[in-house]
Amino acid sequence: MQFRTEVLDNGLEVVAEINPDAFSMSIGYFVKTGSRDETHEIAGVSHFLEHMMFKGTARRTSVDVNRELDDLGSQSNAYTSEEQTVYYMSVLPENQCAALDLLTDMMRPSLRDEDFQTEKQVILEEIAMYDDQPPYGAMERAMEAYFGSHPLATRVLGTRDTVTALTSEAMRTYHEARYAPNNLCLVATGAVDFDALVKETATRTKSWKASNISRELGPPKVQSQTIGMVHPPATQQYTLEFSPGPGYLDPDRYVTRVLGSILGDDTGSRLFWDLVDTGLADTAVAYTQEFQDCGVFGIFLACAPDQQTENWARIEAILASALESPVTERELDLAKNKICAGMILASERPSNRLFSVGNAWTIRRKYEGVRDAAEHYRQVSLDQVQQAFLKLKDRQRVLVSVGPE
């Protein structure tokens, strides 16, 4: 496994984890833009733009783009989050150059108004689809309430109103600012021909101009609150709590992830044994979600509406039990084994490695092989986890619950 990196004259970074023995290679553009970079008026533009990137370029119609993606036999897709937009393909090594040509061309889309209006309908369908799923509504509301006036409060999909009002002109302006070469990173994993990759990328992006891009950073001002929502067709009650957690750059994040696994992994955790194994709840999990400048520690409960109060009290008791039931060595070992084995198993596919390598490099400017990355978890001590556990007792929290009444 070899890691190589190169910065092109226009500021575009090319990085690769090369495994000459792999059967495939994966390639992706990681764009440092997402819903947190949007103003209220254009909420949802990053995600809508992600759809429009498949709609054709100066050299290709939208039909050409879709056909070529399939011609290359690729497994390809894209996603948008609060902080990044990623476009990726997995192909056989002999298709590296063709895949690069297509993906790079796609980064300079035509954004034709006719396509924009058709795709707007697809986005509105996507919003309607999630509106029908009560847990998703709880998650969006919890993000808004937790982050308040912080940019991370912006919904990734936007709202029906903001998407309806969005113009292709506003999208064009956003694209020009955010898709500058110094805000993109080209990541490749697997059987990569790195020299060819750099050379071909340089040729194809010669005309790209760097721009001044910034992102508003800073921790949110969290105010504890409890919000109830009604979704009449719901049959279950969904409860989601956010409290402060470490961000993506915080060294404590490994400790909190291990604690999250001990308390609330979907199997073998304290929440699992108390609520799920016993048939009291359908789901009871704890997890961490990390951002560039902050993070959240989340708890999610799904259960029958008439059992919500009692179940939530049980969760509260578990989260407040650090003194009487401290974390044990056995729990720590099990959580570490589970996390590390999962990482190593997933790493066998270059398509999975793409996201680990790409995220670590674009957010932390760091490369780690999978075993080095696993070592961070191995280093977590019992005392560190116990200290993090003790702090949960007095956490600030935003709690959102949605159900039929």
Add this chain to the structure above:
Amino acid sequence: MQQSFYQHRLANGLIVLGERMPWLESVAFTLMIPGGTCRETTPRAGLAGLSLELSQRGAGPWGSREIVEQLDFLGVERSSTVSTFHTTVSMAAMARVLEPALEVAAAMVLEPHFPEEELEEARQSALLELSSIEDDPAQKCFKELKQLRYGEVFGRSSLGTESGLQAISHQDCVDFHARNCRPQGSVLALAGNFDWEQFVKLAEKLFGGWSGHAAAEPSPVISHRGSTHLSHDSQQTHIALAYDSVPYNHPEYYRGRGIVGVLSDGMSSRLFTEVREKRGLVYAVSASSHSLKNCGSVLCYAGTTSARAQETLNVTVETIRDIRNGIDPDELSRLKSRVRTSLVMEQESSTSRSSQMAYDWVYLGRVPPRQEVLSEIESLTCENLVEHFLKYPPQGWTLVTIGPEPLEFADAISN
């Protein structure tokens, strides 16, 4: 595409399959046992799932909690599922822990404790899972479609029914396991980095003492046509649609699968292009091949806001029927390219390879080598695909919609 494939039959009838992928650090195995929902009775619907759940709450030297801890300690990823014909337990782990992981799986099969005191908890979990599907209309749509299409016995959901789950006794779970969890008709498929000789010895040691035949399967699967609408206060209408096709063990399966590929594989596929790209009617639309023994179907899904649901259904059906007017050579070439790539990439995952091998065995009684699958795909032509479509035209339609308003049947469907 070199492949080192092994197979062995234990004296008790258990089939052991192996494919060595020495470039991986992992192994994965899939154990398929005849214990699916078709062997339940309607008054005890949900028994297969509940019996499986209880068999995992303590087995061999491990108590209920110790099983989970042992697997976590070993770093084993696992899943267990119930389908119409089988109960399946799958595990994936680093190669060095194959033996202890397989010991746990063998204990669940051969020495389950079936703790009576945990039945109520397992039952409550199952009831919650059943009720949670009410909040997921797309999934519920397919549950209803299966029931309507395959009838009482073969259309059962693995989640069971509320009355069925309530009626199941501890003895029912024990009996179901005893009757169905048998080596004859079971298959253990291993893929990844392992030594075959050692693995056969291990399988003999752990499963050699297992014996017996599973109870006979019910009569052949028959698909039923028809339609139903479930009223739901939602923005979107969910459409699940099925029609007759050839099953996995049919000599022309790859032609049928090829047509589904033209319809739904990739972003240039016809359904994606016609329903989403050109008209913007949906976010999600898809078709897939599905087999229940000798009964093959194509299953389709589309979700769209209610005002556009009728148009979505009409365009979907028309797009399917339009295959009769021909397939473009470029479409076929893209299809072949996708299959070639996915066959190569299958070698990167022990998990997908082991489950494919087990599936192949129970359906075909053998595991076709990659080269054979590739030859089947390469032999597809635009002409033989259309010929197949005319020979097996879409008919025997089943339609389920969930949403505010029912939809009109197109003439095509009301056959």
